[in-house]
Amino acid sequence: MLCLVTGATGYIGGRLAPRLLDAGHDVRCLSRSAGRLRDVPWSGRVEVVEGDLFDPDALRRAMAGVDVAYFLIHSLGRPDFEARDREAATVFAAAARDAGVGRIVYLGGPEPDPDDKPSAHLRSRAEVGRILLDSGVPTAVLRAPVIIGSGSASFEMLRYLTERLPAMVTPRWVSNRIQPIAVRDVLRYLIGAATLRPEVSRGFDIGGADVLTYAEMMQRYARVAGLPRRIIVPVRLLSPWLSAHWVGLITPVPNSIARPLVGSLIHEAVAHENDLAELLGGPAPLGFDESVRLALGKIRDADVETRWTSAAGRDAAAEPLPSDPDWSGGSIYVDERSRPVSAPPERLWRVIEGVGGENGWYSFPLAWSVRGWLDRLAGGVGLRRGRRDRDRLRVGEALDWWRVEEIEPGELLRLRAEMRVPGRAWLEMRAEATPEGGSVYRQRAIFLPRGLAGHLYWASVLPFHGIVFNGMARNITRTAETSDGERPVPAGASGGGA
Incomplete structure (x- = not known):
């Protein structure tokens, strides 16, 4: 199959493209700057169309002959990200329909309880999913909670908070339940979703093996990383707005990204069904501890040249890439x-x-x-x-x-x-x-x-x-x-x- 990957310089897209190639698919990437893909090791194996979703000619060239189109972009970090992503999804859906694309695959976020007032981040992710599902093209919307892997903004927040604060006063959302998932499992589900039957067009919850509170995630991260048990004191005084500024102060994750992510943590993120895993088969998803070990390189010896992790036994999906933001990958x-x-x-x-x-x-x-x-x-x-x-x-x-x-x-x-x-x-x-x-x-x-x-x-x-x-x-x-x-x-x- 010919797969179009948007967001190939992003966290998920940059890891998905080479795995699609390894699975035997042809890959075309749509990127605003072809030069940003020049130095990735798989650049010579993909076709690159330079442009963005708001460039009609580039989008038309990118969609030509495509069997599966991956929508992996978002504008998180911009003040107008909701409007921007709404427009991008609308343009992408229309172009895929006009080009006769066989399937759209989208990685979104968990859907909060309808009785809750959703955060702007989750509200936008859900809206994009609905736009793509209404496109007339068979669509698989994968709803992922916190993704565990070096470079994931949610994981980097967890990493920096736990490593830098042996004791912390935390907002009450640290008691909310989350079903974190390893990035390697996310990639496996994304690749598998391309093979779903044409009549399958719906959303799927995906998650890892463990359901934990955020406080439990910090404690278990500390244990895997070889740190003493953290002292965590939840209080009701820290609003999401204050929490975001607190995260921005402690971690290098930009405040413009931390704010919507923290706002989403007020909602529990637990999978309500496991249908995609049952449809695709394959191994069970990883547990939290093993996901963190992979992200930290705990199963490998050190090697300075590959971000101080060796090739022996490595899980490249969980490791930093050159295209990841400077604040990812931990402190060095x-x-x-x-x-x-x-x-x-x-x-x-x-x-x-x-x-x-x-x-x-x-x-x-x-x-x-x-x-x-x-x-x-x-x-x-x-x-x-x-x-x-x-x-x-x-x-x-x-x-x-x-x-x-x-x-x-x-x-x-x-x-x-x-x-x-x-x-x-x-x-x-x-x-x-x-x-x-x-x-x-x-x-x-x-x-x-x-x-x-x-x-x-x-x-x-x-x-x-x-x-x-x-x-x-x-x-x-x-x-x-x-x-x-x-x-x-x-x-x-x-x-x-x-």
Whole structure:
């Protein structure tokens, strides 16, 4: 089948397109900027039509010959999102009908109890679903509650609130029941909905294996993330409006997005039927804890290059994508430095591979020693392990309080910290050749905080980074430039040198 995916640069669309391809379908994407899809790994496998839903020519080209059209866009974050989405759905429905599209698939939100006054967000989602169902084209409207996956705005709110607040006074909606669903299950249902019989045109509730209150979700998130149990005190004073500003203050999720999402949490979001799962068959949906583990990368080892998660056993659906907003994916602190080196990359590499142990760390030896002793007092390994070989390193071996995680000979050394810190840390050093015969030294220190203690730890050591890491970069490059091709003597290894 030929599938049209709108919103291919969005959270769901960017994950759906490659899975449709893997399922054997042809995929066409409608995007306002084709350049935003240029760097995704599946860009060469899809057809891209540049334009938006309000461009009649682009929409006509996008719909031509399409079997299934996915409506995955919304204007959340704009003050006029209700009117904008109403117009977009109306135009999309008419174009699909005129082009003879076989099916429309839409991902919406849960429908609140008719006796409740629905939030603007849920009211808009329901209205869009009705417009598409009235199009005359067979339509499947999937009603999803909180989606669990890195990059989902609802999940990011949960993540940041739980990680940053060991104790919190919360609004009363934290006692409302929710049936969260893993993003991988949402994608599976979206792909399966394309195969429904033509006479099936209706809405479907979808949800995960667990029904929890929001407070229970925060506690179970904390447990999976290895955080202490949170102290949660619900009060009646925090209105949805105040709650949204509170979320905006604590989390990096923009207030324009947090406000309608928080407004929706005043309604319970529990599936009233399981018809789509029964029609499609397949595995049971994941439970909350496993969904969070996938989103956090808890079932994988760390790897800095893929947002610090490795390919082994990964669930890419739950991981961040380059097209996700900057505030998604959790907090990541980076100290990044680079310096030009007149020496060739081979000589710079010898310095990089020689760090640690008796060779030293090229900057402020006293600070390294004190940090090592503090780590030992806290029950860590400190600096006492040294290194096995004075000149060579191997993947997996210990190096002082680091573990060698990755080596690309002549180019990259990546170390994973095994010191006692409230989070996970890496140090990465690179040697890059330049056309002039010299090289560039690149250095990154990366820290993924765990809980409020992790953020406070990074803030406490930040004033010393300019001394330690800047001195390290300067002395490594200086040593590479002044060595004569033999094993270099570290600058500052046994003195000041910072």
